[in-house]
Amino acid sequence: MDFPISKNQFVGLVELSEVDSTNKELLRRLDADTPEFFAVTADEQTAGLGRLGRNWVTESGKALAVSILLKPVSTRQTDWITIMAGLALGSALEKFGVKSSLKWPNDILVEGKKLSGILAELVNPSTVVLGIGINIKPQKHSPDTATSLQELGVAIGKDQLLGAIASELRSYWSELLANPEVAIARFQAELSTRCGTLGTKVRAELPGGKNLYGVAVAIDDTGRLIIETPEPVALAAADVWHLRN
Numbered sequence: 006m007d008f009p010i011s012k013n014q015f016v017g018l019v020e021l022s023e024v025d026s027t028n029k030e031l032l033r034r035l036d037a038d039t040p041e042f043f044a045v046t047a048d049e050q051t052a053g054l055g056r057l058g059r060n061w062v063t064e065s066g067k068a069l070a071v072s073i074l075l076k077p078v079s080t081r082q083t084d085w086i087t088i089m090a091g092l093a094l095g096s097a098l099e100k101f102g103v104k105s106s107l108k109w110p111n112d113i114l115v116e117g118k119k120l121s122g123i124l125a126e127l128v129n130p131s132t133v134v135l136g137i138g139i140n141i142k143p144q145k146h147s148p149d150t151a152t153s154l155q156e157l158g159v160a161i162g163k164d165q166l167l168g169a170i171a172s173e174l175r176s177y178w179s180e181l182l183a184n185p186e187v188a189i190a191r192f193q194a195e196l197s198t199r200c201g202t203l204g205t206k207v208r209a210e211l212p213g214g215k216n217l218y219g220v221a222v223a224i225d226d227t228g229r230l231i232i233e234t235p236e237p238v239a240l241a242a243a244d245v246w247h248l249r250n
């Protein structure tokens with residue numbers, strides 16, 4: 006389904022100049038009547054949250070930080086939120102001529118560097134806060150492994166970016182709500198072209214700190230990464246590094 010490219014696709018958008026974290030702010034504003042696709046954005050985050058307990062720096066005016074409320078009705082949808090958001094983001098960026106690739110499970114890379122990160126927080130089985138950060142300009146302490154739209158020579162305003170994200174997310178999410186099994190099969194096919202992790206030698210650091218080395222061969226139908234070490238291992242959560250093939 007096609008949705009207009011407009012930030013009006015959010016069902017209520019709170020735009021702040023500064024906040025600790027848009028994910029935390031959305032949680033504070035959440036009540037039983039908060040609609041799906043309610044969103045919070047901010048020019049600056051003073052305590053942004055990254056994956057696996059890390060910080061996510063958002064200096065004033067340097068990045069897009071947005072958090073969006075989703076209401077899954079089954080675990081099939083919940084399992085796929087992060088990857089679905091990565092695909093939707095890849096598709097939104099493509100509208101501005103930016104060719105990105107998804108590093109499983111939540112990074113958007115351009116030319117091997119991180120442009121964007123996704124943090125989906127499960128509040129309860131039917132409530133997920135989906136946080137998206139996109140680097141627009143270089144920040145003071147950006148690591149060498151990061152890039153930004155400005156460094157890529159792409160000038161997109163925040164509103165345009167928000168509009169494209171809202172429209173693509175609505176489209177991917179409506180697919181996943183309407184028929185999860187059909188949508189997941191389609192997402193898996195799309196991953197074969199959009200996911201740079203597949204077919205790549207990787208080092209996967211597991212939550213306990215153990216490292217696994219192998220080739221990433223598939224993403225299964227619950228969104229886990231399968232790596233051959235050489236025996237196949239399914240990873241639900243890990244930090245993945247792409248190694249040279």
Ligand code: BTN
Pocket residue numbers: 025026027028029050052053054055056057059061069070071072111112121122123124135136137138139
């Ligand atoms: C990661 O790559 O570690 C995930 C980063 C997610 C950052 C976004 S910015 C908007 C939202 N609010 C937060 O505090 N974090 C997410």
